[in-house]
Amino acid sequence: MNTLSYGLLALLAQESCTGYELMLKIQPVWQAKHSQIYPILAKMERSGLVQFVSVAQKEKPDKKVYSITEKGTSALQAWLPDLSAEPVKRDEMLLKMYCLWLADAATTERLFRERLKLYAKRMEKFRASLAELEGAEQGSGKPLGVRTPSFGKYVLLKRAIDHARMEIDWCEWVLGMLKSGIDSSGA
Amino acid sequence: MNTLSYGLLALLAQESCTGYELMLKIQPVWQAKHSQIYPILAKMERSGLVQFVSVAQKEKPDKKVYSITEKGTSALQAWLPDLSAEPVKRDEMLLKMYCLWLADAATTERLFRERLKLYAKRMEKFRASLAELEGAEQGSGKPLGVRTPSFGKYVLLKRAIDHARMEIDWCEWVLGMLKSGIDSSGA
DNA sequence: CGAAGCATGTAATAGGTTACATGATTAT
DNA sequence: ATAATCATGTAACCTATTACATGCTTCG
Structure with missing residues (x-):
């Protein structure tokens, strides 16, 4: 579990979304590409922090809607009071x-x-x-x-x-x- | 040559310094550890963008004082007008x-x-x-x-x-x- | 007709951090 | 005593970007 993982979990605590939506939502605070997000989501699913339901779509690719589990919420609440790392910027x-x-x-x-x-x-x-x-x-x-x-x-x-x-x-x-x-x- | 390499070159254009000094100077704009800077400096030396003189110090470790070459200055001037990458922040x-x-x-x-x-x-x-x-x-x-x-x-x-x-x-x-x-x- | 958006994933590479290694001096 | 500063370097690991792969729709 790295910082990005917790960030995704934090977004999922607000509302369930797809990996693609998470990628878009996290951009303003943490720049990450989809290639980094999908594997993290799969890993968190395996460890029971999140779960997903596959949703078939007409005229669009199928999607996986992820939601946070109780275990995930506990992990989030444990992370919140931790001393935050200093912001990193490269400009x-x-x-x-x-x-x-x-x-x-x-x-x-x-x-x-x-x-x-x-x-x-x-x-x-x-x-x-x-x-x-x-x-x-x-x-x-x-x-x-x-x-x-x-x-x-x-x-x-x-x-x-x-x-x-x-x-x-x-x-x-x-x-x-x-x-x-x-x-x-x-x- | 990545962005950090140009940043080091830019600092060396102002004044000659050691790798250690460059590491400290670049911090406010670009967070990099010494372990990243020393290999870059060695590489830029091999390609003739910078040069160094070894300076023996009493009661302190020896140091390498790097300075920019003409070739390095040209490289810098070519980089300057390039469209800059959007700032990256992770907070x-x-x-x-x-x-x-x-x-x-x-x-x-x-x-x-x-x-x-x-x-x-x-x-x-x-x-x-x-x-x-x-x-x-x-x-x-x-x-x-x-x-x-x-x-x-x-x-x-x-x-x-x-x-x-x-x-x-x-x-x-x-x-x-x-x-x-x-x-x-x-x- | 090509680019962008939706949607997912993997592989290769580049960039960055932590740890290992050494060693003297100075400040707490 | 222990940490910090100066000073350099390498190795292992983690993080992040780019490229590869697919496929359909909508907008310009």
């Missing part, structure tokens, strides 16, 4: 910062414009998701309390938006420096 | 958000307090580094222009502080929700 664009000074002005500007675009897109997407979640909340009458399964999605969405905002602000701040002639000093 | 604490609703109030609070502490520490560290950099800048008389080797460190530090600020704010926002009784809804 190619940030590595480029170390040698920005040997790039031309056009390349430098493009680097930041590309990143700006990336996070602007993400922000849009996350905002739409948040609006959707808030709409569903009002529809059901239930408020987003800590003890409701969608609370996690809610705080994660809030954080994702804040993060995108920060990245956008940072890009604009640097872009502003490029324009305001501060860059001309060493050229 | 165990965020995975836990999905099953927060099955944790007790004390565990939930501890989770956020631990993260708050982590980022408060980082913020302190980054602020100290920024103050140091700004001090060195004033001492040298040279402003932090885009074309100076320390510009990258500067923008990276600014971003690290902004990021830590965001994480802290998020934790405090959630912690506030826990206290204000919003959590009592589903309990």
Whole structure:
């Protein structure tokens, strides 16, 4: 049982889904391909943490809908209070910062414009998701309390938006420096 | 040549260092252990991108001081304008958000307090580094222009502080929700 | 007509972590 | 005393990506 396994279990605790759905859902927090998820699911099924039912579909491939077992829920609750590993990030664009000074002005500007675009897109997407979640909340009458399964999605969405905002602000701040002639000093 | 190789090259373009120093310097942007860095350095030396001189030290182990070659600088400049891969992040604490609703109030609070502490520490560290950099800048008389080797460190530090600020704010926002009784809804 | 989405899986490879190995000094 | 810092390297293992494999539908 590695961290990704627990993440999948956590998603299954919210609602039953297929491996494919889990792969899509976990992306914002943990990038994993389907080739990593399917074997984990099979392994967790063998150890009784999850179970599945095969569902035949017309005009689409058959699917396996996984759900968490009692044993799985216990495992999750044991993992939750454990001290979490420090976040790991690998960001190619940030590595480029170390040698920005040997790039031309056009390349430098493009680097930041590309990143700006990336996070602007993400922000849009996350905002739409948040609006959707808030709409569903009002529809059901239930408020987003800590003890409701969608609370996690809610705080994660809030954080994702804040993060995108920060990245956008940072890009604009640097872009502003490029324009305001501060860059001309060493050229 | 993978992304980490280019990152090491980028650091060496700023100043010559040992593998050990590179390992420490690259941490904020790309988490890598020495066991990964030494073989890469040896490989880049064999292909002529970097070179090294052995320096004997008294009361410390001998070291190899690596520096970038012309060939290495060309490779860096070719990498810079390439479209950067999207940032990868793996954050165990965020995975836990999905099953927060099955944790007790004390565990939930501890989770956020631990993260708050982590980022408060980082913020302190980054602020100290920024103050140091700004001090060195004033001492040298040279402003932090885009074309100076320390510009990258500067923008990276600014971003690290902004990021830590965001994480802290998020934790405090959630912690506030826990206290204000919003959590009592589903309990 | 080709690309993308749904849906599952395996195999090969690359990337990254932990452990093994050594050894002196300095701080707690 | 024990841990941490400096300093380098290798081996074993785990994690993650890319490629291979299949197949039908819908959208551009």
